[in-house]
Amino acid sequence: MPIFSYIAIPASGAKKALCMDLNSLAHCEVIVSDNKDVVVLVTDTPDNDTEDKLQKSLNNLQSLQSLSLAFGYDDNEKQGRD
Amino acid sequence: MKLNRRKFLKYAAASSAIATAGALFPGASFGSWQNLSNNSGLISWQKAPCRFCGTGCGVLVGVSDGRAVAVKGDPNCSVNKGLCCMKGYHSVQMLYGKDRITTAKVRKNGEMVEVPIQEALDLVAEKLKETKDKHGKDSVAIYGSGQWTIPDGYVASKLFKGCLGTNNVEANARLCMASAVTGFMTSFGIDEPMGCYEDMDNANVFITWGNNMAEMHPVLFSRMLANRKRRTNVTIIDFATRSTRTSQAADKSILFRPQTDLAVANAICYEIIKNDWVDWNFVNEHVSFHKGKTNIGYGTEDHFAFKDKAESINFAEYKTFLEDYTPEKVEKLSGVPAKDIKYMAALYGDPDLKVTSFWCMGMNQHTRGTWINNLVYNIHLLVGKISTPGNSPFSLTGQPSACGTVREVGTLTHKLPHGVVMKEDHRKMAAEIWDVPVENIDPKPTYHTVEMFRALDRGDIKFIWIQVTNPMVTMPNLTRYRNGALKDDRFVVVSDVYPTPTTDVADVILPAALWVEQEGMFGNSERRTQHFAQIVDPPGEAMSDTWQIIEVARRLGFEKQFPWSEDDYIGGIWEEYRKFHAGPKHEMASYKILKERSGVQWPFVNGKETRWRFNAKYDPACTNGKDFDFYGKKDHKAWIWARPYEPAAESPDSEYNFWLNTGRVIEHWHTGSLTRRIPVLHNAVPSSYVELHPEDAADLGVVNGEMVKIISRRGEMTMPAQIKGRGVPPRGMVFVPFFDESYLINEVTLDAFCPISKQPDYKKCAVRLEKA
Amino acid sequence: MKRSKKRDRLVTGIAIICFLGVWAVMVLTASAAPVDLRDFDHQGKKIYDAHAATPQPYMSADSGDRNLATYYGRRQYPGSPPIIPHEVDQTFDGDESNCLSCHAKGGYSQEFDKFVPVTPHPENTLCYQCHAKVTTKEKFVETDWKSIRPPRLGRSFLGSSPPPIPHALQLRENCIACHTGSGAVVEIRVDHSARGNCRQCHVPAVQTTPVQEFVRKP
Structure with a gap:
């Protein structure tokens, strides 16, 4: 059950499109900078399969120029502790 | 538990990404980031004046998917240059209180019943007409506020x-602010301050007259502090009846006994002359001396009437009048050490120092409010410190569009x-612009506010429409006026948001749009109109x-006078209203310009704002060929008044042995009906x-925290004690913030008022205390 | 020399207060006698005094060498008095002027090669009353102690609104001391130190106090 956050940089002039694209994907939350061309993406998927599918959809987005990981957390890695 | 933990992790994830983004893109702002919801996340920012006090800060309202979600200070607005106070920053939250009034309600058999708003407006129009036909035109009234848009x-x-x-x-x-108006009218013959907020960047001495600016006009106060920090020659004197944050910040705090x-x-004038x-040069050219009536009463009785009469006097007579006010004599009366009076006089008198005086409710809510306004102008006029950058007697206001x-x-x-x-040519002008017969406009004034609510109690007024204000918290001697409003054949219409x-x-409640839910304009303390x-x-x-008013007017048959369409009525109304102020003394900016800018100061002549009135260098209305022209008065002079x-x-006295003083706190604005719906402000001062x-x-x-019963000749109120809290009154005085409808302190206050301005004194009445 | 002078001042101070007390009782209504401005509103005068007294370069200087992790590392729980993290001479007799010579005004200490944090309460001069020095890091027995989480940063009520004051003000009345200057913790330094009326924008909203909404009484 991983949670990741990313810095997403839109393709030139595609900030609005990127927001719409990201918002249309499940398990995604989007925080938009109101003065710079940068978007923060937080993903929260229930299992690894969904996570893999989401990664694929993200890679296929035309409006996205680059995606860099800022924070990662995975429950599976800490199983047995809780 | 699990859910909360995941929420927290997501929060951490978002914070960390935002922090990283901030490092990659310096200055990146994520205005909406706490609303991780299903919206687009995009924010657009639009300008507005702040909804609260009369400072008139420019704010930018952040809107996302049709909801206001954030506020920033408007860097383009010269009033606040991007800074707000805690009320402004959280103001958009006031739109979303759970108990917002969203439908009209009508009293039927004692119960308030929801009805469509058009039906409620029908009833308002019908009742208004019926009352007027049956009891005459002066049996209907409207009571609004300084939060009304223009x-x-x-x-x-x-x-x-x-x-x-x-x-x-x-x-x-x-x-x-009625006393501020009559102060201006009697001293200068024309209303509103000659100076502007830029005075703060030029003055060397600030004297706050009964004015806790640190809490009530905080944005202006920080500008004062920033000036003191930046420039070495700035001094702040707090002259007040109670110790406050302003006293703490000031270089010197001077306390005086009430009144x-x-x-x-x-005494300051005495010292200046002595x-x-x-x-x-200034006094000989630009000042004339006058006296008015004395022993003018307090207006506590119904039908009280007073008319002042100005008599010219000469300087020698004025000087003789002042002989009763030597610092030593005044020390005995006021408790202010003679040396402190002399110190203040020396600051006003030093030709090398620029002095700005600030005041607000301390001087205006005063049974001699007009007089004390006159007297502070006297000081500035004697030393010629007026209408020039930094030299400014400055009357602040408390509401966004007072x-x-x-x-x-x-x-x-x-x-x-x-x-x-009262003046025929003024009635003629109004009748012409309004497209009504001139006979329609009655040349005789009727009731000022206190007398209006007395008339409602007596039954002279039977229909009253109250908009954007909360008199059942704010009227002094409140019990009488609430009982009056509740009488059987009184019809009360209230337009409000909560x-x-x-x-x-109320018999009818009309749901009102609040602040930026409608188009409008406010006008702030420094003659600035803000769209x-x-x-x-x-x-x-x-x-x-x-x-709402237009709807009712049309139902009464005044379609011709109220022809505007719902899409663009504000622009139409503004351009019609603007005709009243044509000419260099009061010219207003056009609708188009107001929409573009973060506020425009009038007189706005040939595309230029007027910063300092009466000063020929800045004010195009000056025509006498001299440095200054006080054109409000027929003699083109400013008037010094001998007021005792x-x-x-x-x-x-021995039975009621304490002064009761009432006022505000920074968190809450007026009766708190808006600020108490802003969680962070309510939490800071919940009662x-x-x-x-x-x-x-x-x-x-x-x-x-222990309960104290405050008893006056009119009523009593039991409330928790605060010792060494936000402020400390001197011995023999108590102070109560009036924002809390659970403790209606105005049931205790006195409805005495200044006979000239008719403004009540909320700062002084006698009470005794008991431990409850 | 220094100390005896201070005592003199204290004695006159007490004399003045006694005198005012007697005089105030004699006046029946609203005496205009001055009130002690230092002693109300969470000692609110401190902020203004510190704002006026601290030179601008001091307030805007940023060494960046203290962060929140080290800040809380020196405390047992948020709000507890921090330990003294540096060597203290064995012969130190507790004379406050030794501590305050650095911690009253801050700045750079050559002795420790560090920027010094400023105390928000220099008038409490018995520093050893609350601040303990560390002579050993060994524990007597292990402990089960758990602290509450420190207040999170940036918890504004709205996107762009100023964050509230998350901690109680007692002994931390002077915002300027901890939130400006070269010794300030980087995460909580303000970049607008020229403004002196801090509580104009920042509302006290102590995080350990439950949040309540306004409900009209029926």
């Missing part, structure tokens, strides 16, 4: 004064948008106060309290 006040005045023919138009600004500010102001600090709507539009019984009802003690007495567009939709059936000290309407001096508390045997 179009709100304008259509109210046009309907009641122009169409219905009654001067029963008043506004709560009577309770907050004796009159004597101290005269030491020959008078600017003779100046714009009440003073400039003239929503007071004697006023018209230009001039007064339930209040005033909607509790705001409709930025979000009003909830449910809520409707702007302007449009007279005691308060009610002073402590009112009574401030006591620590030794008085010890004598009474109460500690912080």
Whole structure:
């Protein structure tokens, strides 16, 4: 059950499109900078399969120029502790 | 538990990404980031003036998917240059209180029943007409406020004064700045400050006269502090009856006994003349001397009437008058050490220092409010420190459009948008612009606010429409006026956004649009008109106060006078209203310019704002060829008035041995109906309290939080004590913030007022205390 | 020399207060006697005094060498008095002027090669009353102690609104001391130190106090 956050940089002039694209994907939350061309993406998927599918959809987005990981957390890695 | 933990992790994930983004893109801002919801996340920012005090800060309202989600200070607005106070920053939250009034309600068999708003408006129009036909035109009234937008006040005045023919138009600004108006009118013959906020960047000395700016005008106060920090030659003097944050920040705090500010102001003038600090060139050219009536009463009785009469005197007579006010004599009366009086006089008198005086409710809510305004102008006039950058007697206001709507539009019984009802040429001008027969406009003023509510109690007024204000918290001697409003054949219409003690007495409640849910304009303390567009939709059936009045006017058959369409009525109203102020003394900017800019100062002549009035260098209305032209008065001079000290309407005696002083706190604005719906502000100050001096508390045997009963000749109120809290009153005085409807302190206060301005004194009455 | 002078001042101070007390009792109504401005509103005068007294370069300087992790590392729980993290001479007799010579005004200490944090309460001069020095890091027995989480940063009520004051003000009345200057913790330094009326924008909203909404009484 991983949670990741990313810095997403839109393709030139595609900030609005990127927001719409990201918002249309499940398990995604989007925080938009109101003065710079940068978007923060937080993903929260229930299992690894969904996570893999989401990664694929993200890679296929035309409006996205680059995606860099800022924070990662995975429950599976800490199983047995809780 | 699990869910909360995941929420927290997501929060951490988001924070960390935002922090990283901030490092990669310096200055990146994520305005909406706490609303991780299903919206687009995009924010658009639109300008508006702040909804609260009269400072008139420019704010930018952040809107995301149709909801206001954030506020920033507007860097383009010269008032606040991007800084707000805690009320402004959280102001958008006031739109979303759970108990927002979104439908009209009508009293049927004692119960308030929801009805469609059009039906409620039908009933309002019907009742208004019926009451007028049966009891005469002066049996109907409208009571608005300094939170009315300019179009709100304008259509109210046009309907009641122009169409219905009654001067029963008043506004709560009577309770907050009427003395400032009569002060300006008697000293200068024309209303509103000559200076502007830029004075703060030029003055060397600031004297706050009974004015806790640190809490009440915080944005201006920080500008003062920043100036003191930046420039080495800045001094702040707090001259007050109670110790506050302003006293703490000031370089010197001087306390005086209530009401004796009159004597101290005269003593300062005495010292200025005695030491020959008078600017003779200025006084000889630009000042004339006058006296008025004395022993003028307090207005506590119904039908009280007073008319002042000005008599010219010469300088020698004025000087003789001042002989009663030597610093030594005044020390005995005021408790202010003679050396402190001399110190203040020396600051005003030093030709190398620029002095700005600030005041607000301390001087205005005063049974001699007009006089103390005159007396502070006297000081500035004697030393010629006026109408130049940094030299400024500056009257601050407490509501966002007390100046714009009440003073400039003239929503007071004697006023018209230009001039007064008593003057024929002013009536003619109004009748022509309003397209009504001139006979419609009654040349006789009717009731000022206190007398209006007395008339409602007596039954002379039977229909009252109250918009954007909460008199059932704010009227002094409140019990009488609430009982009056509740009488059987009184019909009370209230337009408001939340339930209040005033909607509790209503027969019809109309849901109103709030702030940026409508288009409008405000006018701030420094003659600045500020336009705001409709930025979000009003909830449910809520409707702007302007449009409510237009709907009723049309039902009464005044379609011709109220022809505007719902899409662009604000622009149409503004351009019509602007005609009243044509000419260099009061020219207003066009609708187009107002929409573009973050506020425009009038007189706006040939595309230029006027920063300092009466000064030929800045003011195009000056025509006498001299450096200064006080063109408000026929003699083109500013008037110095010999006004004596007279005691308060009610002073402590052996039975009622404490002064009761009332006022505000920074978190809450006026009656708190908006700020208490802003969680962070309510949490900071959730209820009112009574401030006591620590030794008085010890004598009474109460500690912080214990209940104290405050008893006056009119009523009593039991509330928790606060000792060494936000402020400390001197021995023999208690202070109560009035924002809390659970502790209606105005049931205790006295409805005495200044006979000239008719503004009540909320700062002084006599009470005794008991441990409850 | 220094200390005896201070005592003199204290004695006159007490004399003045006694005199005012007697005089105030004699005046029946609203005496205009001055109130002690230092002693109300969470000693609110401190902020203004510190703002006026601290030179601008001091307030805006930023060494960046203290962060929140080290800040809380020196405390047992948020709000507890921090330990003294540096060597203290064995012969130190507790004379406050030794501590305050650095911690009253801050700036750079050559002795420790560090920027010094400023105390928000220099008038409490018995520093050893609350601040303990560390002579050993060994524990007597292990402990089960758990602290509450420190207040999170940036918890504004709205996107762009100023964050509230998350901690109680007692002994931390002077915002300027901890939130400006070269010794300030980087995460909580303000970049607008020229403004002196801090509580104009920042509302006290102590995080350990439950949040309540306003509900009209029926």
